[in-house]
Amino acid sequence: MIRLHRALALFLSVGALTGCAVGPDYRRPEVALSSAFLGQQSVDQRPVQRKTDLLVWWAAFDDPLLTRFVSLALEQNLDIAQAAARVAQSRASLSAADAALLPAGNLSANAAKAYQSVETPLGQVLDAAPGFDRSGSSYEANLGASWEIDLFGGLRRGQEAARAEYEASEAGVVATRLAAAAQTADVYVTIRGLQARIAIAERQVETRRRLLALVRLQYQKGIAAELQINQAEGSLTQAEAQIPVLETGLDAAMNALDVLLGVQPGTYRRELAEVMPVPVVPGLAGTGTPADMIRRRPDLIVAERRLAAANARIGAAVSEYYPKFSLAALLGSATAIASGNLFTGAASQAQGVLGLRWRLFDFGRVDAQIAAARGQEAEALAAYRLAVLRAAEEVENAFSALVKREAQVGILTRGESSLAQARENSLSAYQGGVVSLIEVLDADDKLLQMRDAKAQAQTEAARAAVTSFRALGGGWQPPGAEAVAVK
Helix, strand or coil: CHHHHHHHHHHHHHHHHHCCCCCCCCCCCCCCCCCCCCCHHHHHCCCCCCCCCHHHHHHHHCCHHHHHHHHHHHHHCHHHHHHHHHHHHHHHHHHHHHHHCCCEEEEEEEEEEEECCCCCHHHHHHHCCCCCCCEEEEEEEEEEEEEEECCCCHHHHHHHHHHHHHHHHHHHHHHHHHHHHHHHHHHHHHHHHHHHHHHHHHHHHHHHHHHHHHHHHHHHCCCCCHHHHHHHHHHHHHHHHHHHHHHHHHHHHHHHHHHHCCCCCCCCCHHHCCCCCCCCCCCCCCCCCHHHHHHHCHHHHHHHHHHHHHHHHHHHHHHHHCCEEEEEEEEEEEECCCHHHCCCHHHEEEEEEEEEECCCCCHHHHHHHHHHHHHHHHHHHHHHHHHHHHHHHHHHHHHHHHHHHHHHHHHHHHHHHHHHHHHHHHHHHHHCCCCCHHHHHHHHHHHHHHHHHHHHHHHHHHHHHHHHHHHCCCCCCCCCCCCCCCC
């Protein structure tokens, strides 16, 4: 028997020291990506005035108000507050997993007084005994300890899963911060674009009002017909009707910006009242390779850490095949006479327990739990690979949109110059009686459409730049990575 006890003790000690853990060890998956983005060369060849530091990409737009709003969003955004709260929850889960590997202790004490009835059968028997005292007291104080020996690593696998989830939640905060910064910049650019389009429409309304006044003057002199007045009035109302639609979009964008900043809609509207141009798009040099993007984008870090957690849970499920050993001990004192005798040698008590729990006839359920864990790991792996591919897609689409939109701006700028000259020529020809009013209105319509399209293209180019910075994971520095900055 003594040899058996020694062998068991040696077995438990060796198992605890070796630190073996059942289940698969995690390996970061490899994702096949090209060495460069398809649109990288086109982006690098863009003529730009300013380069960009990816860590603070919003500052490269050289718009102080944009920088201010992004800073406010990073401080006040409520999505970020929720993400930070999730980190606290994950940290608590990790602390619980860490504590599961350590012995647990507890201290208990109680004191009781009892008064025995003499009408019960037991009371009648005791009452017949000489010197029976119906009152009684008992006192007890104990110090207990227990420890589940993680012989096959089930608890350690649980700890790995909890740590990976905690790291995922930390990366989730960063991802939420970058999303808030990008959304704020995107909405700000949209606001400036809508303001530019409204200004264009208002200028067009003013131009058509002057044209209507000119036609009325000519009508009074008998030069123009009433039909031309009606045409000029219709053209004016058509231009005026565009303004409310644009103002509705502007109000919605301003309200969205306030919500992103975590304040009541309308709070920052006064600061945006002054019409400012759409921010000029900076350069995107030094954006790195697709592999750099994987290391830098926090949402991909989230997906990878969740995959690691799913892998660790397989080991936790596999550990249920094996027996669980635990140690428990109790050291205390108890007396039923008086509290003064509680800690005397005669009142002392001690207990030691070696526990065994083994789901010996429950392997079918364990098999199902392992299969479920492996399915979750396969799902997490597919989710990670898909997230990487979609991230690369976002970068490529953003690069393409940026280059094409800037090319569109250049084309529309040349067209605007030509149409502006054509409009002036048609107005002069109309005043000289060479062409009809319809040709002047047609030139006005084309010029308005050209200017409006140019404002939209400038807005979309700036938004594509914001999307590019977000897709590249700019805005933070991954731990241990070299700083990504443009010299």
